[in-house]
Amino acid sequence: MGQRAVLIIAENEKYEIYYDHWCANTLDSYLFWGPEEAVSFIRKHDPEKGYWLNDVWCEGAVLVDLDKKKLLFFGGEDIIYEIPLRRVYLELLAEMWKGYEIKWAYHGITDLARYAGYDWKSLMDKSKREECEIINSFDSDSGGFYITGVFSITDKNNIRKVFPLYSYDNRLIFCDNEKIIEYVNKLGDRSKVFEEERHKDYTFPSYGMHIDMTSKTSFFWESDTTNADYYDNLENLWDGWEIQYFYDDYQKHAVLIENEHIFPEIDHRKCVDRIRNIVCGENNNPADTVKDIVDALKNLGKEKIEINPAVYAADSFDMPKDSRVDIFEKISAEYLKKIRKK
Incomplete structure (x- = not known):
């Protein structure tokens, strides 16, 4: 206590x-x-x-x-x-x-x-590392009720897909990259869900992740960055990939997916209140x-x-x-x- x-x-x-x-x-x-x-x-x-x-x-x-x-x-x-x-x-x-x-x-x-x-x-x-969660991250029925994060992927044909995430923290970064890619390849783009959910109590995403299959680079960011000292070993899960950590700079994610509307504009008056x-x-x-x-x-x-x-x-x-x-x-x-x- x-x-x-x-x-x-x-x-x-x-x-x-x-x-x-x-x-x-x-x-x-x-x-x-x-x-x-x-x-x-x-x-x-x-x-x-x-x-x-x-x-x-x-x-x-x-x-x-x-x-x-x-x-x-x-x-x-x-x-x-x-x-x-x-x-x-x-x-x-x-x-x-x-x-x-x-x-x-x-x-x-x-x-x-x-x-x-x-x-x-x-x-x-x-000492405890977070466990991988794929299905719970992408499925609103298995994960949380509200959108909590943003995932995107650009494949080798430069086709981009965007998905809302529903787990309370980013468990995808602890997953094997091949398993994530295999899972999302079976899904269609769900970027419109962000607009559809606007009428609900939609809060600002607290974390995000982007995979670029051409450059073999994984990018991620999050609001609570206090675990940053423990990310040195992520390369073991992403063998042959480059990992870039943006801390809380979600704008870099928006640039990568060329889709800024995914992230709501900051309501300064509401924040001030x-x-x-x-x-x-x-x-x-x-x-x-x-x-x-x-x-x-x-x-x-x-x-x-x-x-x-x-x-x-x-x-x-x-x-x-x-x-x-x-x-x-x-x-x-x-x-x-x-x-x-x-």
Whole structure:
């Protein structure tokens, strides 16, 4: 139980590391309000309890370099999985972090370790490789209900076919390429499905893959890129093929298939409204909830209750909501005005 995060401040060429048991999924809210508020929040934590989490347990992390004016982070509940929302968020964030270089940590915690000069390979602990899924990826009856990804293939005759994907993550990259090609060769192009599904609650694809049989190249991208350090061995499944990883750059996929309508245009206003809810909402400290549960159990006569001390490694963000709303309305109005002029 928890949303574990690593929080780091670099100053005077030294790094101070902190631990929060709960803030990984709300980190985007706390960071939004600029370096002064972010550093204040981080320094409320106990530095004696700070340590590096591996890539299994670390669900969010931030490094604020006060010397070099850099912000490196990943986390949040929605922006980590939704590319358009993340892009708008980062553009708005830049307005609050004037003078700072802002970077998304595509490799997760290992990016922060690299930056800090820590042994990042020691933080790689994801031993289980995802299993191949072909049928569930292409079949809406076997996979998920909504379109979650895009697959395309160009054969040796330069004939292109496009398919919606329905599994919750990209399991195709772990499949033998011959099995994928054999399967899709039996299917007809399904690019029109994207238009047919528009009336449903169709969300932006979170991953995609393209196979070019002429050049023997496989291209793929995804929204959550924190597994990127584990893709070095994919060539074993694609012997004789070149593999290109686009991280979250879905536009490169659109260019490859010459079909940009597959990817909906970013609705900047809708994204701004969602970000407002993320950064201007009520901020509660889950550790307080745990304390309330413990008190309630004691009142029921449960005397022997053991709580992991890490549960209380948290601190609430106390910037007044009214102040946050006022600031957000100002910068979001200016942002949308700039977007309309483009």
